[in-house]
Amino acid sequence: MGQQLDPWWKKSVVYQIYPRSFMDSNGDGIGDIQGIISKLNYLQKLGVDVIWLSPVYDSPNDDNGYDIRNYRTIMQEFGTMEDMEQLIEEAKKRGIRILMDLVVNHSSDEHGWFVESRASKDSKYRDYYIWREGKDGHPPNNWGSVFSGSAWEKDELTDSYYLHLFSKKQPDLNWEHQPLREEVYQLMEYWLKKGIGGFRMDVINFISKDEQLPDGIVHPNKLYGDGSPYFINGPKIHPYLQEMNEKVLSKYDVVTVGEMPGATTDDARIYTNPNNKEVNMVFTFEHMDLDSGAYEKWNVQPLKLIDLKRNFEKWQHALHKVGWNSLYWNNHDQPRVVSRFGDDGEYRELSAKMLAICLHLLQGTPYIYQGEELGMTNVEFQVLEDYRDIETLNMYQEKIEQGISHEDIMSGIYAKGRDNARTPMQWTSEGGFTTGTPWIRMNPNTDEINVEQAINDLSSIFYTYQKLIQLRKQHDIIIHGSFQLLLADHPNLFVYKRQLPDEEWLVVTNFSNQSEQLEWKACDVPSESGKLIISNYDTVQKNEKIVEIRPYEAFVVAFKKGIEN
Structure with missing residues (x-):
């Protein structure tokens, strides 16, 4: 396969920045665009090709910027359009593209379109949103919002209801209405002409609604x-x-990634098949739901590694030579992976490196979320008032009303709350994020986990990520190789192979704090000696036939097929 035929994004690694929490340049406690510009050299050192920027548009901030008031202006707290243009330009000088968030399932209720839409049933903007009459004093149907409560809000002015799948300050746009679609395409052009590298499309598979809007099933509780x-x-x-x-x-x-909750592999094969001309890749959520109980994420269950392996296997096989995978452990909506699937205590560094190696050797485009390359952890704020996330706060109220104890609710928040990902980036032992008071409290472990420490320690998690990014650019097998899962039913080891006709790589990872023994012949490799590509311990311990896999160990060995290494 000629490398020149590959789109640039297949060899790229994306770094997600949540601007509010990344770097504050002016001491107001809120991260901003100049703060990001000041850290571009750090991201260049890491080696990433793309920065995905969570929304920086003008917003009342009901849902941390995902409620957009004006798609063509920058939120004042983050800076100006000149700052944004400077960021695009400075990133480009370092070989980095900017991926913008495209949030067009809904807007803010303060957007000019909605202000006009709600003003009158005769407004030319009325059909930009989804309005319905009530039924006997009740909403048009029984749908619940993702953020708790009804998905409908009554608007007294026109005595009708508008649909909001998220917050009531995030009315859903009506994609049935062609003038609305044309407006969306114009705002996309506006940004592409500024030189951005593409879009991450927020809940983009929600934009088409069944026009009948039937009632949904009511699940237990x-x-x-x-x-x-x-x-x-x-x-x-x-x-x-x-x-x-x-x-x-x-x-x-440009590159496009669709955030698509509920999309199956069959859906993704359609969305990402280049012949269909839809999106380049999708964010799947299945592997992020494996530690959730029935019907909701707050019902936290221990991860069964066998389920995770089967899930990755399914996605790797389904999209191979058809579409393309996105690979991620973390983002602004997910808890920190080292606390979630690793060990954020004794084995924090080893397990963070193991998780990185496990993910980055798969086929697809990896996404690193700010601080992941440091092994940043979940946080446990002792008082509810320290939390900022609307989803968390709404859920707390709902569960208190259902009679669930404060302690039980908080344990769910500690494990799964979105603010785990939103504590400020840890630059120095003192924090280094702001000279003021941060908008959300720092994680108190910044003295031991920070950029300054990581960059000065050549064995840090940072350098494991740096090497993984380099390997992806240097080795075709990571881009094109097929995937084969080994030891599918092993409860602690995740072992797989990547294969090309003349070469294969064996990836061995231990998701537990126990030592395990691996029989070399069970790996079905061409010989018992291969070239070590990367590992998270200094050496790999093996004799002729048995490899001793230590707690949270990870290593990758390359073999030439038909040739003794």
């Missing part, structure tokens, strides 16, 4: 119906994405 069968991967999603590609994306050499 739930007050509202589950409307998701009628808006996830809805009836016109493929025509909408194809229209977006034809009218806008096809004119630019």
